[in-house]
Amino acid sequence: IKMRNHTTVTEFILLGIPETEGLDTVLFFLFLSLYLCTLLGNVLILTAIISSSRLHTPMYFFLGNLSTFDLGFSSTTVPKMLLYLSGQSQGISFQGCVSQVFFYHFLGCTECFLYTVMACDRFVAICYPLRYMVIMNRRVCPILATGTWTGGCVHAIILTSLTFQLPYCDSNQVGYYFCDIPAVLPLACGDIALAQRVGFTNVGLLSLVCFFLILVSYTRIGISVSKIRSAEGRQRAFSTCSAHLTAILCAYGPVIIIYLQPNPSALLGAIIQIVNNLVTPTLNPLIYSLRNKDVKSALWNIFHKRVS
Numbered sequence: 300i301k302m303r304n305h306t307t308v309t310e311f312i313l314l315g316i317p318e319t320e321g322l323d324t325v326l327f328f329l330f331l332s333l334y335l336c337t338l339l340g341n342v343l344i345l346t347a348i349i350s351s352s353r354l355h356t357p358m359y360f361f362l363g364n365l366s367t368f369d370l371g372f373s374s375t376t377v378p379k380m381l382l383y384l385s386g387q388s389q390g391i392s393f394q395g396c397v398s399q400v401f402f403y404h405f406l407g408c409t410e411c412f413l414y415t416v417m418a419c420d421r422f423v424a425i426c427y428p429l430r431y432m433v434i435m436n437r438r439v440c441p442i443l444a445t446g447t448w449t450g451g452c453v454h455a456i457i458l459t460s461l462t463f464q465l466p467y468c469d470s471n472q473v474g475y476y477f478c479d480i481p482a483v484l485p486l487a488c489g490d491i492a493l494a495q496r497v498g499f500t501n502v503g504l505l506s507l508v509c510f511f512l513i514l515v516s517y518t519r520i521g522i523s524v525s526k527i528r529s530a531e532g533r534q535r536a537f538s539t540c541s542a543h544l545t546a547i548l549c550a551y552g553p554v555i556i557i558y559l560q561p562n563p564s565a566l567l568g569a570i571i572q573i574v575n576n577l578v579t580p581t582l583n584p585l586i587y588s589l590r591n592k593d594v595k596s597a598l599w600n601i602f603h604k605r606v607s
Contacts, residue, residue, distance in 0.1 A: 310393060313477065366584070520536075546587070
């Protein structure tokens with residue numbers, strides 16, 4: 300009987316980044332600049348990989364997947380944030396909120412799987428160089444890539460369906476700058492215990508397993524590199540992995556920092572999410588293009604042909 304007196308929520312209001320009142324214009328131009336850099340950098344890497352036959356190798360195939368992920372991940376939350384920072388409505392439809400939660404967790408889980416697959420690729424390249432092209436052949440790479448995206452999709456469907464099968468009524472103010480499960484769940488009228496438990500277990504376990512596999516891969520790589528006699532060989536092996544390691548630190552570092560805090564503040568949580576959603580996708584093209592002669596050469600050839 301009580302439920303009949305409640306108003307079903309059809310729209311959520313995003314309250315924005317905590318403790319940033321009066322900074323909307325500054326944040327708008329800062330985030331717009333980062334977003335444009337993300338789009339430009341990742342489109343350039345994708346163009347280089349597609350157009351250069353030298354880059355049609357497993358490593359660059361997965362790098363192309365990472366660039367596609369970065370484009371999607373930043374576009375899940377940033378455009379709506381830029382809209383309300385520019386003075387537009389802070390409202391987001393119920394369906395729009397569902398979409399944000401789904402794509403945020405779909406792409407976030409895909410990122411975990413993708414970094415793990417890239418670590419395995421580097422492991423095979425360093426530890427089994429003579430068999431590399433046999434193991435990472437043209438059939439295996441698309442299967443692994445499809446697996447990462449499918450796994451992310453299944454993960455997101457489970458979390459999104461658990462979150463939004465609950466009734467939402469009366470309160471519709473999301474105390475955050477986008478729809479995420481910890482921000483939306485407290486607004487539900489039903490029992491949120493199951494959704495919270497499954498969400499924490501799912502996200503926590505997946506991240507832990509992926510991070511453990513990456514750690515194991517790089518431990519084995521480190522042992523193999525230490526056995527290489529020539530300094531030049533060690534340097535070449537190290538440069539092959541350094542870009543990927545840097546990207547992993549950028550992706551996992553902010554998350555580790557926030558979860559080590561006993562009582563993380565809302566502002567710190569928002570800053571960490573912004574680093575994940577906007578800064579890391581901006582840095583990835585710089586990490587891979589500036590440290591990689593093949594990518595720089597492919598981009599130079601593209602621009603040279605256009606100018607000619």
